[in-house]
Amino acid sequence: MIRYAVVGAGWISQEAFMPAVALTGNSRMQAIVSGSRDAAGKLAEFHAVPEVVAYDGYDALLASDRIDAVYIALPNSMHADYTIRALRAGKHVMVEKPLATTLAESEAMIAAARESGAFLMTAYRLHNEPGTHGMIEAVRSGRIGDPVYFASTFGFQSQLGNHRLKAGHWGGALPDVGVYCLNAARHIFAAEPIAVQAMASRTAGDPRFVEIDAGLAVTLKFPDERLAQFFCSFGSGTSESIRVVGSTGELILDPAFKFDSALRLTVREETGETVTTFDQVDHFAGQIAYFSDCIAARTPPEADGEEGNADMRALLAIDEAARTGETVRLEPRPFRTGIRPPMLREFPPTGKRLLL
Known part of the structure; x- marks a missing residue:
């Protein structure tokens, strides 16, 4: 124990x-x-x-x-x-x-x-729950051909007073929820990004966004001419989705990220469409x-320190790209092992919690 x-x-x-x-x-x-x-x-x-x-x-x-x-x-x-x-x-x-x-x-x-x-x-x-494993397996098994484009959203309305709205703690939607989109893109392509562009938005007069941006739109280039885009926000309606376009089909994971969501995977192949709703588990x-x-x-x-550091490199590059308006290039690096079936753990959720 x-x-x-x-x-x-x-x-x-x-x-x-x-x-x-x-x-x-x-x-x-x-x-x-x-x-x-x-x-x-x-x-x-x-x-x-x-x-x-x-x-x-x-x-x-x-x-x-x-x-x-x-x-x-x-x-x-x-x-x-x-x-x-x-x-x-x-x-x-x-x-x-x-x-x-x-x-x-x-x-x-x-x-x-x-x-x-x-x-x-x-x-x-998400590296240990079934919906993400199902998505990764669908890509690896070639059901949509070679993945060429990744798109994702993760946003919701954050509440005033949350420490994630403070710049001093490196607050904001990018490190808090954008990291999920980034991490998913890296694992879908089994590669590290080599260039990033980003543009931020901030709602005038909203007291939540005095120190941080409300939302961020990001474009990443991966090796072999593959592209990824995502939007993350603390000032949008709830949205949590992944779409991967392949050379012969596409898949959609929606919902995709929240720990209280039952993840649902749609795979569109040349032979037809299948939809899988995964059991709700305790992430x-x-x-x-x-x-x-x-x-x-x-x-x-x-998901060791090196895995966290790989996202850190890209997150900081995205921050720089949003601040400067320039394309920020990253040193090419090999991707590590990634998500594997033995990592999967499934437990039914509990209702026993105390919120103060």
Whole structure:
């Protein structure tokens, strides 16, 4: 049984991570690290978590033998510090996306994992759920021929006061939800982008978008003349879709990204159209169970620090392209192993959660 400390008891921890742990069968929560002892205490009581630890007690917890791993759900600007401290203490780390806010930070995180031997996993929950696996398999098996074009949207209305609306934490739709579109494109093409263009929009007079853009439209070029485009937004109606055009057909995954959606795949081949609606599963339980299996077997996770860093390179290039209006070129790099069938984990969702 892998024992986790949850670092940061905000919405994503309350809504998704904490309820999922009990579903896995191979993981449990040992501690909640939070700046609000009252709220953390209520969550600990509800989920039967033995310890509540203040941030000034984090290093002592890491130095103990009471935990094996940490889940970090802090603002983006805090990922590197809390991750590196845990890795240096020999604790495995699952950290939310994006991995960090600069390449220097993400590379320092990767180095800390390498030096300590502890695992660093970027929390790409879709790498462990059936809809994404179904889409990847449809492409790999040649059902639509060679993929030549990728298009995606991920947007919704963000609420005023959310820390993701703050520029100081590298807030905005791109690192929060655009990363899903980018990551999907990389895995569909099994390649890394070599050039990016981007254009941002910001609604005048909307207090949510004083520090960040409301939305971003992105074009990426991949090797072999393949193209990808996506739109991400904190000021749109809810949209979460992927369309892949191949040389002989196309596929659509819609819904595609949200953890409370039942993903649906439409594949249009020369022989006809098939539609598959995948079972609703708990995405967080799947990724937690997978990471705990990796820890127990001493097998490095697929979505490691290098996978997170690959998205970081492109995200920062997109930021630069939107800011300058220029095409930003990226150094060609090989794609790594990607999503594979043994990574799939399926657990029915739970209704047991406490939101404060």
